[in-house]
Amino acid sequence: MLSKMYYRELYCGTPVRFWMGLALLTTFILIGLGSAYYMEHSGHWVTGMSNQVVWGLPHVFAIFLIVAASGALNVASIGSVFGGPMYKPLGRYSSLLAIGLLVGGLIVLVLDLGRPDRLIVAMTEYNFKSIFAWNVILYSGFIGIVAVYLWTMMDRSVNKLYRPLGFIAFFWRIALTTGTGSIFGFLVAREAYDAAIMAPMFVIMSFSYGLAFFIVTLIAAYLWSDRQIGELRLAKLKNLLGVFVGAVLYFTLVFNLTNLYATQHHGIERFILLDGGVYTQMFWFGQVLVGGVIPLFLIYSPAFDKSRWAIAAASIAVLIGGFFQLYVIVIGGQAYPMTVFPGKEVLESSFYDGVVSSYVPTFAEGALGVGGIAIALALVAIGARMFKVFPESLEDPEEA
Amino acid sequence: MRSSFFSRKCILGLLAGAALAIPAMQAAAQSTYVTKGSKAASEKSCVAETSDIRRNHMDYMKHGRDEVVIDGDRTGQYSLAGCIDCHAAKDASGKYLPVDSEDQFCHSCHAYVAVNPACFQCHRTTPEKRD
Amino acid sequence: MSKQSDQPGMNRRQLIGGVIAATGAVTIAPGLILHAVAGNPQQKKGASSEKRWGMVIDANKCADGCSACVDACNDEHNLTGFDRPATDAQWIRTVKLKDKQTGHINRMVMLCQHCEFPPCVDVCPTNASFKRVDGIVLVDRHRCIGCRYCMMACPYKARSFIHEALADQSVNAPRGKGCVESCTLCVHRVDAGKTTTACQDACQKEGHAAILFGDLNDPKSRISQVLKSNNSTQIRADLELNTGVRYLNL
Numbered sequence: 089m090l091s092k093m094y095y096r097e098l099y100c101g102t103p104v105r106f107w108m109g110l111a112l113l114t115t116f117i118l119i120g121l122g123s124a125y126y127m128e129h130s131g132h133w134v135t136g137m138s139n140q141v142v143w144g145l146p147h148v149f150a151i152f153l154i155v156a157a158s159g160a161l162n163v164a165s166i167g168s169v170f171g172g173p174m175y176k177p178l179g180r181y182s183s184l185l186a187i188g189l190l191v192g193g194l195i196v197l198v199l200d201l202g203r204p205d206r207l208i209v210a211m212t213e214y215n216f217k218s219i220f221a222w223n224v225i226l227y228s229g230f231i232g233i234v235a236v237y238l239w240t241m242m243d244r245s246v247n248k249l250y251r252p253l254g255f256i257a258f259f260w261r262i263a264l265t266t267g268t269g270s271i272f273g274f275l276v277a278r279e280a281y282d283a284a285i286m287a288p289m290f291v292i293m294s295f296s297y298g299l300a301f302f303i304v305t306l307i308a309a310y311l312w313s314d315r316q317i318g319e320l321r322l323a324k325l326k327n328l329l330g331v332f333v334g335a336v337l338y339f340t341l342v343f344n345l346t347n348l349y350a351t352q353h354h355g356i357e358r359f360i361l362l363d364g365g366v367y368t369q370m371f372w373f374g375q376v377l378v379g380g381v382i383p384l385f386l387i388y389s390p391a392f393d394k395s396r397w398a399i400a401a402a403s404i405a406v407l408i409g410g411f412f413q414l415y416v417i418v419i420g421g422q423a424y425p426m427t428v429f430p431g432k433e434v435l436e437s438s439f440y441d442g443v444v445s446s447y448v449p450t451f452a453e454g455a456l457g458v459g460g461i462a463i464a465l466a467l468v469a470i471g472a473r474m475f476k477v478f479p480e481s482l483e484d485p486e487e488a
Numbered sequence: 489m490r491s492s493f494f495s496r497k498c499i500l501g502l503l504a505g506a507a508l509a510i511p512a513m514q515a516a517a518q519s520t521y522v523t524k525g526s527k528a529a530s531e532k533s534c535v536a537e538t539s540d541i542r543r544n545h546m547d548y549m550k551h552g553r554d555e556v557v558i559d560g561d562r563t564g565q566y567s568l569a570g571c572i573d574c575h576a577a578k579d580a581s582g583k584y585l586p587v588d589s590e591d592q593f594c595h596s597c598h599a600y601v602a603v604n605p606a607c608f609q610c611h612r613t614t615p616e617k618r619d
Numbered sequence: 620m621s622k623q624s625d626q627p628g629m630n631r632r633q634l635i636g637g638v639i640a641a642t643g644a645v646t647i648a649p650g651l652i653l654h655a656v657a658g659n660p661q662q663k664k665g666a667s668s669e670k671r672w673g674m675v676i677d678a679n680k681c682a683d684g685c686s687a688c689v690d691a692c693n694d695e696h697n698l699t700g701f702d703r704p705a706t707d708a709q710w711i712r713t714v715k716l717k718d719k720q721t722g723h724i725n726r727m728v729m730l731c732q733h734c735e736f737p738p739c740v741d742v743c744p745t746n747a748s749f750k751r752v753d754g755i756v757l758v759d760r761h762r763c764i765g766c767r768y769c770m771m772a773c774p775y776k777a778r779s780f781i782h783e784a785l786a787d788q789s790v791n792a793p794r795g796k797g798c799v800e801s802c803t804l805c806v807h808r809v810d811a812g813k814t815t816t817a818c819q820d821a822c823q824k825e826g827h828a829a830i831l832f833g834d835l836n837d838p839k840s841r842i843s844q845v846l847k848s849n850n851s852t853q854i855r856a857d858l859e860l861n862t863g864v865r866y867l868n869l
Contacts, residue, residue, distance in 0.1 A: 132797075143767060203797040217742075422771070428776060439776060562811070610785075
């Protein structure tokens with residue numbers, strides 16, 4: 089028998105601990121917003137972005153957060169769609185985190201637009217052939233659906249809608265990450281993209297990053313508020329993360345193997361896997377080693393059996409690796425020269441045809457991205473303080 | 489053009505505009521409303537009834553911009569370049585003053601109603617002379 | 620009139636006011652009616668769908684070291700740079716190519732290829748990237764939010780993002796910070812009834828005559844005749860975009 093769950097607002101040992109945490113996040117948010125203002129005011133030439141690398145570090149952060157947002161809902165989905173009783177008490181927090189991460193990511197994305205003041209145009213003018221336009225609907229719909237989903241978990245009077253909404257939210261989030269992956273999958277002209285596997289790969293990446301985000305923030309919140317998490321519950325989350333990390337590696341393997349088969353993709357594969365300099369290093373050391381091999385070792389090695397520090401470290405490694413993975417996809421894919429003239433070598437061009445484009449991120453871009461993460465975490469902290477999302481205790485049920 | 493309406497300043501501007509625009513227009517009608525030294529100062533009326541233009545110029549221009557940009561029809565009666573050619577004043581040295589600079593044609597009225605025209609983020613503010 | 624030319628601002632207004640159907644209809648209706656009258660086909664104003672503007676570039680005639688067309692384009696549209704080649708706008712650029720197998724060297728100019736099926740138009744979320752009925756691909760900067768997705772999608776690297784604030788733009792090409800832009804095929808000239816582009820004039824003046832602009836739909840136009848009697852190529856023809864810019868001797 090599962091004992092009854094009591095949910096309680098997030099109160100730390102002393103009020104100072106909560107407010108200091110929030111003040112720290114606010115500092116990052118202000119630095120991020122200041123950076124965004126600086127970039128918008130001066131124009132994008134003050135960033136590392138150019139006419140060759142048009143999407144830079146802010147996009148890596150934004151896509152990372154958006155993809156993770158969808159994955160953060162894993163736990164709630166398992167609780168309601170797949171009926172996992174161990175996960176159900178975590179559903180509320182899972183939904184809150186999903187909303188927070190998505191809002192953080194969207195703010196970064198919007199603040200990097202050339203004309204963020206015209207955002208309203210993106211809501212009144214739709215080109216339904218554009219996956220971006222679809223994403224506007226998918227992202228805003230996600231926030232709305234998950235908010236209602238959260239409501240059905242917290243209010244008994246609407247509890248009968250809990251399961252249907254669980255299903256809707258589950259399908260919507262799959263659509264959302266499919267849409268995000270398709271931003272790249274639909275780019276026919278670029279060798280690094282233009283692959284249908286992008287969509288499912290982004291779905292599986294979202295499972296992995298989102299769960300890692302969930303584990304890290306859950307452990308942090310419970311430390312922050314001096315509450316207990318049972319070993320069994322963490323072990324369940326840990327095993328799930330292991331499966332997702334393996335799946336991301338598998339998709340990476342299939343994606344690259346497919347490219348290696350087609351002659352026209354040999355150039356980009358050589359660039360990413362062998363001689364792309366910083367991108368090659370990010371791929372092997374960042375994505376594969378830190379984001380794949382190390383977390384798998386931490387998760388499955390008997391040496392770290394029930395160590396929650398190993399679980400936290402594995403989750404953080406997944407996040408770092410995921411960030412590098414997106415950096416390689418987004419920026420590495422643009423840095424590699426697009427084949428405009430197949431079969432020809434470019435001897436001279438004033439517009440960087442045929443040469444690897446350089447991209448050096450600036451402080452402001454990074455600060456905007458970090459500000460986005462801080463916005464996500466601050467929203468979650470405030471939400472958890474205002475609503476009863478965290479169970480008072482996550483000790484394992486006695487029977488188990 | 490309208491996008492800047494959504495900055496906070498401009499929403500306030502809209503509110504202020506709703507309250508103030510009509511009396512302001514009437515007040516302006518009695519005073520001189522074209523800039524001294526501009527070509528417009530010597531004309532009897534604007535490209536249409538002046539009161540009509542004063543009230544509806546933004547809609548005419550927005551309408552015209554879609555005709556020009558999307559339909560490629562540049563024969564319309566209203567054009568922003570036309571406004572600027574006619575309403576830009578010259579300074580003492582004979583150089584054109586930007587229409588959106590302090591006390592010049594666009595600025596004087598828009599500052600009063602606190603509406604910030606976004607036109608000049610892309611459009612030039614003085615008549616263009618090409619050789 | 621086409622739905623595309625409906626005025627975005629009207630929708631926005633509706634949104635602000637929160638006034639839904641009735642008032643909205645009253646607001647929009649006059650705009651639509653006015654627009655319908657202005658677009659009356661009998662008057663034959665503006666771009667015509669009977670035409671398809673295009674260009675043919677003869678790589679053999681493009682002279683080494685010459686940049687007359689680039690200079691003319693910059694002058695025509697007042698594309699002043701900031702001496703920052705990575706972020707300065709380039710609507711037309713010269714490129715020198717060498718065949719990897721045969722060593723044959725070509726020189727030619729790259730610009731927006733004005734595709735019949737432009738990827739930039741497909742991906743644009745706000746319909747800011749659009750193709751005119753006469754085949755010219757443009758950016759409506761009143762709707763561009765500066766997301767740069769079109770630059771990701773364009774197979775020709777034809778587009779530039781405006782990375783800094785500008786002043787003293789030309790009436791021929793109003794442009795400003797935060798929007799994307801590319802070759803307009805001298806649309807201001809086309810609308811004025813002129814039959815050449817700035818780059819073509821400059822190339823002619825230099826005595827190379829490597830660039831020819833004209834109506835691809837008119838079998839009697841010079842460009843159609845040149846293309847009919849010569850073997851021409853499209854760049855990245857594998858993408859089947861049916862480009863409006865064709866190349867000879869490439």
